């Protein structure tokens with residue numbers, strides 16, 4: 001979802017920023033930059049509009065060129081803001097476009113400050129404020145490097161005019177017949193007036209002052225005070241940004257810790273039920289077309305007896321050791337969570353029925369042969385019963401299709417639903433779950449996701465209880481049982 005003005009209220013933004021991932025944050029930064037450049041565009045427009053009165057102190061040809069660049073860049077950053085949100089799951093391209101954003105924006109702002117004059121207000125806000133904003137929204141190391149580069153540029157840009165290099169400037173002072181003030185276009189109005197006054201005062205007191213002496217006096221004085229300003233301000237800017245970056249690191253670590261507490265099961269270290277279900281919903285709804293999706297639910301056998309015979313602590317030990325077996329057996333995109341007391345949920349996206357059965361069977365065997373030591377000599381083995389269900393692609397397509405059909409039948413009268421229905425009809429012709437899913441609004445997408453997860457777990461649960469019925473320590477396929485008519489699917493499931 002691309003960033004829009006509507007999302008920039010305090011409450012909405014704070015809610016979104018917490019939820020947002022790197023692409024959306026970068027999109028926000030690009031959007032803010034586009035808005036800032038939009039304001040620069042307006043400034044150019046006002047200067048052009050008022051050119052008769054302000055043209056005397058503005059370099060108009062340079063303004064027109066800047067206006068063109070500002071227009072192009074404004075459109076570019078708006079485009080980039082939309083482009084970032086398409087870069088989910090593509091870290092390399094995301095990094096690349098973040099660098100593009102930072103390089104183009106830093107160059108732009110550097111040139112802007114150069115041509116409008118480097119007042120401490122503009123440079124300070126851009127250098128420190130811009131860096132702080134960037135650090136909150138995109139990769140910090142890139143912003144830190146851009147910041148150091150800007151510090152260097154500020155030093156260079158401030159010093160070179162005193163070495164006789166003329167830099168382009170929007171500012172123009174028309175002081176006629178005065179060779180002193182024509183030589184350096186970087187002189188600000190205040191500087192010019194000050195020198196004018198100083199020279200006038202000297203002439204007034206001594207009667208005369210040589211031209212070259214006045215020029216040299218100004219060069220030395222201006223260079224001295226510019227260097228003093230840089231010396232006093234830049235280290236402070238570096239300290240502020242350095243400490244700010246450290247604070248953000250601390251905040252990140254705290255956020256990670258809080259999220260871990262919220263997501264993790266304390267005893268086993270696996271995902272807890274809520275997080276496991278959330279992950280399941282996310283993977284299910286972003287699963288590509290033509291992919292199957294398998295769910296395994298398993299429950300340790302006779303666990304109450306283990307607690308009763310060996311004590312609660314040994315029961316805990318069993319849970320931890322089973323969790324270790326699980327943690328070692330699955331890859332990152334497979335979701336393992338502790339679903340209940342001695343019940344575990346495993347989600348295998350992009351996995352067909354045969355592969356999932358093999359994985360479940362292997363896991364059952366690994367748990368059954370694992371010795372749990374109650375002391376250095378005595379041990380026992382625990383077993384588990386498994387229920388497995390594979391949602392095939394055709395079944396997924398059918399469920400979403402039915403869901404949407406029933407939704408539109410209920411609400412067919414209202415106009416919004418009519419247009420939704422049109423989108424749905426178009427999506428249906430493509431036979432694509434992704435297209436059908438995108439035809440739904442955000443709240444309905446979440447609802448469909450949650451309903452589908454409950455449906456899958458509920459079917460796997462029925463197979464799990466069949467496994468208990470059949471004597472435990474075995475894997476039962478819900479798909480086979482559905483075909484044989486030995487279990488019913490929930491909520492009017494039809495084969």
Ligand SMILES: Nc1nc2c(ncn2[C@@H]2O[C@H](COP(=O)(O)OP(=O)(O)OP(=O)(O)O)[C@@H](O)[C@H]2O)c(=O)[nH]1
Nearest residue numbers: 299300301302303304305307312315316341342468
């Ligand atoms: N030690 C320990 N026990 C737990 C924990 N969570 C749940 N339990 C116990 O797990 C036991 C589950 O027992 P039951 O639901 O009767 O199931 P079971 O004894 O495994 O029997 P079947 O599932 O039919 O094989 C209960 O006694 C719970 O107290 C836990 O975190 N630690």
